[in-house]
Amino acid sequence: MNLATAKTTRWLGRWLVLAAGTLAWQVWADWRHSAFFPPPSAIGAQMYHLWFSGPASYLSLTPSATGNILPSLARVAAGLGIAVAVGAPLGIAIGRSAAVSGYLDPLLHFGRSIPAVALVTVFIVLFKLGDQMEVAYIAFGTIWPILVNTIDGARTVDPLQVETARVFRLSAGQRLTKLIVPATMPKFFAGLRISLSLSLVLMVVAELTGSTDGIGYLINNASNSYEMTEVWAGIVLLGILGYGLNAALLGVEHHVLAWHRGARRLTN
Amino acid sequence: MTEYHRARALPWVRGLIGVAAFLLIAEVLSVTGVINRSALPPISTVLGQAVLLLGNAQFLGDLAATVEAWMAGLAITVAVGVPAGLVLGSVPGVRSATRAVVEFLRPIPPVALIPLVALVVGPGLRMNLTLVVYAAIWPVLFNTIYGLDDVDPVAKDTLRAFGFGRSDVIRRVCLPAAAPFIATGIRVASSIALIVSIATGILTGRIDGNGIGAFISDANTAGSINPALAAALWAGILGLALNALLLWAERRVLPWHHAYLEESEAAQ
Numbered sequence: 211m212n213l214a215t216a217k218t219t220r221w222l223g224r225w226l227v228l229a230a231g232t233l234a235w236q237v238w239a240d241w242r243h244s245a246f247f248p249p250p251s252a253i254g255a256q257m258y259h260l261w262f263s264g265p266a267s268y269l270s271l272t273p274s275a276t277g278n279i280l281p282s283l284a285r286v287a288a289g290l291g292i293a294v295a296v297g298a299p300l301g302i303a304i305g306r307s308a309a310v311s312g313y314l315d316p317l318l319h320f321g322r323s324i325p326a327v328a329l330v331t332v333f334i335v336l337f338k339l340g341d342q343m344e345v346a347y348i349a350f351g352t353i354w355p356i357l358v359n360t361i362d363g364a365r366t367v368d369p370l371q372v373e374t375a376r377v378f379r380l381s382a383g384q385r386l387t388k389l390i391v392p393a394t395m396p397k398f399f400a401g402l403r404i405s406l407s408l409s410l411v412l413m414v415v416a417e418l419t420g421s422t423d424g425i426g427y428l429i430n431n432a433s434n435s436y437e438m439t440e441v442w443a444g445i446v447l448l449g450i451l452g453y454g455l456n457a458a459l460l461g462v463e464h465h466v467l468a469w470h471r472g473a474r475r476l477t478n
Numbered sequence: 479m480t481e482y483h484r485a486r487a488l489p490w491v492r493g494l495i496g497v498a499a500f501l502l503i504a505e506v507l508s509v510t511g512v513i514n515r516s517a518l519p520p521i522s523t524v525l526g527q528a529v530l531l532l533g534n535a536q537f538l539g540d541l542a543a544t545v546e547a548w549m550a551g552l553a554i555t556v557a558v559g560v561p562a563g564l565v566l567g568s569v570p571g572v573r574s575a576t577r578a579v580v581e582f583l584r585p586i587p588p589v590a591l592i593p594l595v596a597l598v599v600g601p602g603l604r605m606n607l608t609l610v611v612y613a614a615i616w617p618v619l620f621n622t623i624y625g626l627d628d629v630d631p632v633a634k635d636t637l638r639a640f641g642f643g644r645s646d647v648i649r650r651v652c653l654p655a656a657a658p659f660i661a662t663g664i665r666v667a668s669s670i671a672l673i674v675s676i677a678t679g680i681l682t683g684r685i686d687g688n689g690i691g692a693f694i695s696d697a698n699t700a701g702s703i704n705p706a707l708a709a710a711l712w713a714g715i716l717g718l719a720l721n722a723l724l725l726w727a728e729r730r731v732l733p734w735h736h737a738y739l740e741e742s743e744a745a746q
Contacts, residue, residue: 220574228578246598312492317500323669323717327589327677328691328710331698335517411587418589418681426590433593441594445586452585 248439256443274428279447282417282424285341286409286455289348293405297353301360302386302394311361322358326351326412330419344416344424351412352405356398363397364390396470399463406459410452425451519704527708536693537709541716543688544675547603548720551610551671556664559615563622563660564648573623580619588613588674592681603687606678613674614667621663625656661728668724672717690716 232250239249261275268276304311304318330347337343367390375385417426425444432440501521507513508520531537566573588609599605633651642650679691683699686692690713697706 223571223575224578227575228582231579246594309492312489313496313499315489316493316497319718320714323721324710324714325673325676325717327673327680328694328706328713330680331703331706332518335703336514407585407587410585411589414587414590415677415681418592429590429593433597436597438594438597441597445590445594448590449582449586452587453582456581456585 246438248442252439253442253446256439257447260440260443261447278423278425278428281341282413282426283451285344285348285416285424286413288345289412290352290402290405290409292345292349293353293356294402296349297356297401298360298398301357301398302364302390304357305361305364305394306390311365318354318358318361322354327415330415333416334420339420339422344413344421347416348409348412352409355401355404355408357401359397359401359404360394363394366397367393392469396467399459399467403456403459403463406455407452410448410455414448517703519707523704524707524711527704528711531705531708531712537690537705537712540688540690540693540709541712543692544672544679544690544713544716547606547610547675547687547689548668548672550603551607551614551675552664552668554607554611555614555618555667555671558611559618559663559667560622560660562615563619564626564652566619567623567626567656568648568652584616589677589681592678596682596685601685605682606675606686606689609678609686610671610674614671617663617666617670618660619663621659621666622656625659626652628659629655657732661724661732665721665724665728668720669717672713672720676713 235247236249236251239247239252261272261279262270264270264272264275271279304314326347329350333343333347333350337346371389371393372385375389380388413424414426414429417424418430421427425448429441429444432438432444504513504521508515508518566576591609591612595605595608599608629652633655634647637647637651675689676691676694678686679689679693680695680698681691683695684692690709694706694709697703697709
């Protein structure tokens with residue numbers, strides 16, 4: 211009971227500060243009439259008007275929302291999906307073999323350190339403008355943290371446990387599914403979380419450089435016509451999406467890694 | 479060669495073989511036309527161009543400008559991030575109160591802020607630095623906070639029992655104990671700072687000052703993919719070099735930490 215009250219107070223306090231900050235901004239913006247910092251109420255109204263005032267049959271999404279926000283999210287999902295599907299198995303293979311990781315280590319470190327933004331034009335020429343290029347670009351950029359973390363996780367599986375599994379005559383397949391994959395999971399999720407925030411960056415880069423729809427395209431368009439409130443609406447939307455996606459991933463991680471917290475006696 | 483030397487040389491040999499194999503495969507794929515040559519020139523051409531860039535005064539100037547922006551950006555990041563982390567980490571109320579604000583700000587991709595920052599801050603290096611600091615401050619901030627969490631409470635209580643004040647406890651116990659965490663945060667921030675500085679240059683051209691990003695942007699505008707790729711290659715090398723530099727500095731500044739680490743690794 212006491213614990214629950216303390217938790218509620220903390221939660222309330224956290225959101226109260228956010229609300230107070232927003233209110234202070236509102237008062238300041240109303241007073242100064244700054245062209246660059248429109249009041250939150252105007253940003254909120256703009257967001258509602260742009261994206262959430264559509265017909266009920268479309269969950270009140272406007273054509274602008276279904277035509278820009280959904281494609282952006284679909285690209286992120288597809289790009290991240292490919293990065294996970296390729297990066298996780300590859301990472302386990304590399305991490306479990308000293309020889310393979312010896313051959314590939316320098317290449318991986320170098321590939322990771324080349325800024326993906328510098329390669330956006332290469333992707334445009336290779337895949338032409340459009341969804342295919344953006345998905346490939348997001349997949350290429352987000353695979354590195356997943357790969358590097360999975361390699362690290364697979365490499366550092368407790369040798370004693372591997373030996374024990376051998377002694378108990380677990381087949382290679384059983385060792386993989388019952389020991390190595392679960393033991394790699396915490397590191398894999400750490401990498402996936404970095405990749406998730408990276409995917410939003412890459413999505414915006416791809417949409418700023420060459421796209422005819424998407425959230426990045428909207429922001430770029432608004433800034434070209436000096437519509438500051440629309441620029442802010444796009445930025446706030448990205449903040450909300452990032453927060454939501456991160457929270458969703460944390461939820462999945464919490465569920466999948468429940469055994470890990472138990473084993474390490476971590477709270478929360 | 480003794481057994482010991484052979485074991486130490488093996489990763490190097492394998493790494494070199496891996497790099498050589500990669501270069502060979504990439505070259506063959508390009509020469510035989512599997513990869514479209516106009517999109518991705520043969521790797522030998524890119525490497526040749528990268529060597530040629532070292533004699534290019536414009537590129538060398540841009541390289542120096544990028545290092546300058548990186549240095550200035552990282553300095554501001556540390557000067558703001560560490561004290562802010564100390565406050566958030568040592569005053570529980572402030573920390574939980576600001577959490578919602580931080581969690582909302584953090585996922586906003588820095589590149590999405592380019593249009594806004596361009597209009598609010600104006601062109602020039604300060605635009606680049608604003609974006610760099612915004613992107614790079616999070617790892618410094620969070621690692622400082624996590625570092626403070628990890629301080630031995632007995633050490634703090636001991637100092638308090640001997641009558642030391644709050645600032646003394648922070649200076650004599652908390653900062654040294656959190657230093658390894660902060661150092662790691664600075665290293666992560668360093669690579670983010672470099673990438674964001676270059677990315678901003680690529681997306682805005684010379685509006686945000688000179689740098690490798692502006693060089694790549696110029697090459698992209700001219701439609702010459704070779705110099706752009708060669709510059710991206712140097713950006714990767716620069717990233718590796720700066721990371722090595724910071725690792726070296728970390729070992730110099732915190733010798734006790736690494737000595738301790740190696741000892742515990744040897745014990746395993």
